[in-house]
Amino acid sequence: MPKREKTRPLVLVSRPLALEKDDPLWKKLERLARVVVRPVGARQPLASHPELARAAAVVTMVDDRVDAALLAKAPFLRVVANHAVGTNNVDLVAARKRGIVVANTPDVLTNATAELTISLLLAAARRFEEGTRLLREDAFTGWHPRLLLGRELKGARLGIVGQGRIGRAVAAKARALGMKVAYSNRRSGVKLEKLLRDSDFVSLHCPLTAETRNLIGRRELALMKPGSFLINTARGEIVDEKALLTALGKNLRGAAIDVFHREPRLDARLARHPRVFVLPHLGSATIEARAGMARLAVGAVIEVLSGRIPANRVR
Numbered sequence: 001m002p003k004r005e006k007t008r009p010l011v012l013v014s015r016p017l018a019l020e021k022d023d024p025l026w027k028k029l030e031r032l033a034r035v036v037v038r039p040v041g042a043r044q045p046l047a048s049h050p051e052l053a054r055a056a057a058v059v060t061m062v063d064d065r066v067d068a069a070l071l072a073k074a075p076f077l078r079v080v081a082n083h084a085v086g087t088n089n090v091d092l093v094a095a096r097k098r099g100i101v102v103a104n105t106p107d108v109l110t111n112a113t114a115e116l117t118i119s120l121l122l123a124a125a126r127r128f129e130e131g132t133r134l135l136r137e138d139a140f141t142g143w144h145p146r147l148l149l150g151r152e153l154k155g156a157r158l159g160i161v162g163q164g165r166i167g168r169a170v171a172a173k174a175r176a177l178g179m180k181v182a183y184s185n186r187r188s189g190v191k192l193e194k195l196l197r198d199s200d201f202v203s204l205h206c207p208l209t210a211e212t213r214n215l216i217g218r219r220e221l222a223l224m225k226p227g228s229f230l231i232n233t234a235r236g237e238i239v240d241e242k243a244l245l246t247a248l249g250k251n252l253r254g255a256a257i258d259v260f261h262r263e264p265r266l267d268a269r270l271a272r273h274p275r276v277f278v279l280p281h282l283g284s285a286t287i288e289a290r291a292g293m294a295r296l297a298v299g300a301v302i303e304v305l306s307g308r309i310p311a312n313r314v315r
Contacts, residue, residue, distance in 0.1 A: 009056035009076075009305055013037040014046050014064050017083070018290035019298060029298050032305055033057070047073060057301040059083060060090070062281075063263055068094040079304035081297040085109060085166075087314055088208040088235065102314045103300035107165065108292030109284035114169035116283050117203055117233050118177070120256035121158075123277040124201070124229040126150040127254070130274050151200075154178035159199030161215070162206030162234065163189060170203060186211075196223040201231060208235035216240065221247035229254050233283045236260040241267055248275055258283050 011033045019026050029035060036051050046052070046060065047070040056076050060066055062084040071077065071094055079101045082090055087104055095102050123129070127148045134140045134148070158174045160167045163185045171181045182199065183189035185206065192215075196202060202224065206212050216230070217240040224230070230252060232239055236259040244255060245267075254275040260266050263281060270276050284290060300310035 009033045009078075010051060010054045011035045011057045011059070011301055011305075012046075012049060012051050012055040013059040014061045014083070015040055015042075017059070017294035017298070018287070019294040025295055025298055025302075029302055032302060046070065057081065057305060059297045059301065062086065062089055064089060066090040066095075071095065071098055071100065079103065079301055079310075081300040082314075083293055083297045086207050086235065090314075092314065101300075101304050101309065103297065103304075103310050103312045104314050105293040105296040106312060108296060109289040110165045110169050112286040112289035113166050113233055113283040114173055116258065116279075116285075117166075117170045117205075117231060118173050120231050120233065120258065120277065120279070121153060121174070121201055121203070121229075124231065124254045124256040125153060125156075129254075129277040133274060153201075155180070156200040157182065157198055159184065159195040159202045161185070161192065161195070161202065161204045164205060164207075166233075167203075167205035170205065192220070193223055196220055197225065199228060200225060201229045203231040204234040204238055206234055206238065208237055213237050214240045216244075218243040218246065221252060222250075224251055226251045227253045229256070231255070232257045232259055234259065236263065241270060245269055245273070248273060 011029065013035060016037055038049065046064045052074050054076060055074055057079045058077065059081045060083065066080055066089060068091055077100055080090060080095060081103045083105060085104055085106050087102060090102055092102060127150045131148050154177060156179050158179045158181050160171055160181060160183050163183045167183065174181055182195055184192045184195040204216065215238050221243050230244065241261055248255065256277040258279045259281055266278065271278060284293060296312050300312055303310040
């Protein structure tokens with residue numbers, strides 16, 4: 001009598017990854033496990049997916065809420081590979097209680113996000129949003145010496161909130177452009193209040209935690225220099241969006257933001273504001289970074305299902 005084939009573990013992937021099906025790492029995953037990939041635009045939340053109850057591993061995105069309720073629906077779950085650096089969407093305490101490994105994707109998106117931050121600095125300083133609208137609304141009547149005057153980055157003061165990998169990478173690129181850089185974080189650097197008062201540009205690169213939620217609110221925005229700019233490529237919840245809209249009518253000259261409170265929904269007032277340049281969470285959206293993130297996430301799943309601890313485990 002033939003032996004019964006051993007059931008392979010199931011891996012549930014929240015969205016298609018930037019990893020080709022003929023990639024050796026993806027093929028290795030498919031040999032090891034049965035892989036189910038949710039399509040782009042799937043309306044049901046990950047917690048409602050019928051395969052979750054059988055999943056040994058899930059590859060999650062930054063907008064997937066992995067809380068105790070989801071984990072309770074996944075009795076066989078061994079690993080959550082979060083396709084992001086931040087893990088604010090994962091209940092780490094609940095995962096640890098269950099002995100579930102949580103992994104993230106550090107380092108590989110540092111340069112991509114830093115490059116985008118510099119792009120947003122330039123977009124804000126040189127009034128890209130206003131210039132684009134002028135052309136699209138057929139309101140451009142011709143060049144003149146005072147048309148949409150912006151400011152140069154050279155010599156300007158950049159205040160960076162958070163001194164992790166991305167914050168340091170932004171600082172290096174900003175210095176190459178001739179900017180003066182200062183940091184504020186929990187352990188070192190200048191106090192946040194002083195950083196806000198002294199900086200021409202403030203760029204946010206801290207993780208989203210209970211401490212940093214609405215870190216930049218009405219009071220903090222009021223401290224910023226007249227004519228200054230706010231850049232956010234970290235997490236939307238770090239900034240009080242209503243307070244930001246108020247500040248844009250007062251001391252704040254402009255803002256450039258890649259992240260929002262309730263993604264994918266965006267406050268229509270921010271979307272329409274002529275002094276706000278917005279992007280749809282594109283910080284890591286390069287071929288190189290997204291492929292690297294996919295490889296780290298898939299690699300972590302393979303390691304755990306093979307009985308090993310991945311190097312990118314969140315501790």
